[in-house]
Amino acid sequence: xxxxxxxxxxxxxxxxxxxxxxxxxxxxxxxxxxxxIEMPDDYEGAVSCALVRSLPENPTGKAVLYVHGxxxxxxxxxxxxxxxxxxxxxxxxxxxKYGRAYMEHQRRGNVRNLKEYYPDIDSCLSIIRRDxxxxxxxxxxxxGLIASVYAHDYxxxxxxxxxxxxxxxxxxxxxxxxxxxxxPLVSFLGGVFPKAKISxxxxxxxxxxxxxxxxxxxxxxLEWKPAVSIPVSFGWTRAIYxxxxxxxxxxxxxxxxxxxxxxxxxxxxxxSDDFKVGDAVLDVEDIHKYAAxxxxxxxxxxxxxxVHDLVLSRKDVRETVYNVIxxxxxxxxx
Numbered sequence: 001x002x003x004x005x006x007x008x009x010x011x012x013x014x015x016x017x018x019x020x021x022x023x024x025x026x027x028x029x030x031x032x033x034x035x036x037i038e039m040p041d042d043y044e045g046a047v048s049c050a051l052v053r054s055l056p057e058n059p060t061g062k063a064v065l066y067v068h069g070x071x072x073x074x075x076x077x078x079x080x081x082x083x084x085x086x087x088x089x090x091x092x093x094x095x096x097k098y099g100r101a102y103m104e105h106q107r108r109g110n111v112r113n114l115k116e117y118y119p120d121i122d123s124c125l126s127i128i129r130r131d132x133x134x135x136x137x138x139x140x141x142x143x144g145l146i147a148s149v150y151a152h153d154y155x156x157x158x159x160x161x162x163x164x165x166x167x168x169x170x171x172x173x174x175x176x177x178x179x180x181x182x183x184p185l186v187s188f189l190g191g192v193f194p195k196a197k198i199s200x201x202x203x204x205x206x207x208x209x210x211x212x213x214x215x216x217x218x219x220x221x222l223e224w225k226p227a228v229s230i231p232v233s234f235g236w237t238r239a240i241y242x243x244x245x246x247x248x249x250x251x252x253x254x255x256x257x258x259x260x261x262x263x264x265x266x267x268x269x270x271x272s273d274d275f276k277v278g279d280a281v282l283d284v285e286d287i288h289k290y291a292a293x294x295x296x297x298x299x300x301x302x303x304x305x306x307v308h309d310l311v312l313s314r315k316d317v318r319e320t321v322y323n324v325i326x327x328x329x330x331x332x333x334x
Contacts, residue, residue: 026052027100027221028077034100037123042096044110049120050100051127052092054080060087062334063132065124065160068092069141069169069309070109071200071229073099075220079311082322086329089132093124095143099224112194112235114243117146118153125159136162136334140309141281144168145243148294152251162334163257164325166310169240170247170290173265173283186234187241194235204228205268209275210312216276218312253295258328260321261287262306276314277305299328 026032032054039047052074064083068074074092083090094100095117097110111117121137128135137160139147144165151158172179186198207227208214214227265285266278284302291300301324306313310321 023053028052028075030077031055032077032080036101037120037127039096039119039123042116043112044097044106046103046105047096048101048103049096049123050094051124052094052100054084054090056084056087056089058087059089061132062087062134062136063089063091063128064136064138064164065121065128066090066092067121067137067139067143067147068094068098069139069143071225072141072143073221073224075218075225076309076311078318082326086326088136089128091124091128093120095120095146099221102224107233108230110233110236111239112190114146114149114239115153116239118150121146121150122159129159134334135160136164136329138164138166139168140166142169142240145170145240145247148251148253149243149246151253151255152246152294155252155254158254160255162255162329162332163253164328165257165259165291166321167261167279167282167284167306167308168259168287168291169282170293171244171283171286172240173281173286183237183241187238190234190236190238190241194233194238196234197231198233198237199231200229202228205271205275206280206308208271209280209307210309217314247290247293250293251295255295256297256332256334257291257294257299258325259287259291259294259298259300260303260306260310260324261291261300262308262310263302263304276307279306279308281308301328 023033023035026034034050034052036048036050073094080090097106097108137147172183204227210216210218212219261284262279264278265283266274266280291298303310305317311318
């Protein structure tokens with residue numbers, strides 16, 4: 001009986017959010033709007049996510065929901081506008097504890113189980129599917145990992161018709177010993193000491209390759225997406241590690257999947273122009289390898305000179321990215 005009452009309460013909570021939430025002008029301007037979706041409290045207290053939208057002039061009745069990565073939030077206006085040009089209503093979620101949804105009592109990006117994000121995605125899809133029954137799930141980096149395990153877990157009743165992954169985070173990018181011994185150890189300890197912190201590194205090379213402040217092309221909020229990545233916790237490491245292990249055992253996502261990644265990873269102790277033409281965050285060979293584990297209908301495309309977030313690459317590269325996306329969507333009738 002308690003479980004039934006709890007389920008009814010949760011249903012009522014989400015129904016009120018979906019039915020009565022208000023859209024308001026977004027920080028991106030240009031017709032972008034957002035709404036806050038409140039969630040049940042978690043181990044840090046109050047929780048919400050944020051849904052951003054940009055609607056096309058010539059709608060086709062189709063929509064896309066975009067999920068950002070770690071140390072990130074939605075700011076890629078051009079991506080939304082490209083989808084709009086092709087008739088898609090574009091929606092993006094700022095997951096709990098990120099960007100528009102962040103609250104001062106929270107640790108940015110904190111999570112102990114990737115399933116914590118499922119209600120965020122569920123709520124957004126519930127709002128979208130009231131007007132758009134056909135939805136593509138698009139995701140970048142850690143968002144790609146979240147979207148993948150979500151789609152696998154919902155495979156019996158998947159609420160999306162296709163998935164587009166931009167440099168999905170399918171394995172750690174560490175030396176073998178650290179990946180084979182250090183990460184599993186921290187993951188184990190994360191079950192006991194989830195709040196313990198770990199540095200994510202001190203370099204700003206990725207930010208230097210994309211942000212206008214450093215001479216890059218893009219403007220975004222360095223409070224919401226810091227140049228030095230936010231620290232992670234043992235609990236976060238545990239959640240990611242378990243997600244990776246799930247992917248690497250093989251998923252059974254029933255819909256068609258497009259996976260894109262750069263042609264090379266870049267490394268170095270000093271910033272150079274190499275960071276503008278390669279993935280400075282993940283190992284692209286890992287992405288290519290484990291993408292094939294996602295399901296039975298996976299298309300993998302290598303993008304020459306792409307940066308980690310492929311839609312932030314230089315103009316000719318991202319034009320290739322969009323050509324790949326919309327050609328694939330057309331081929332899949334999505």
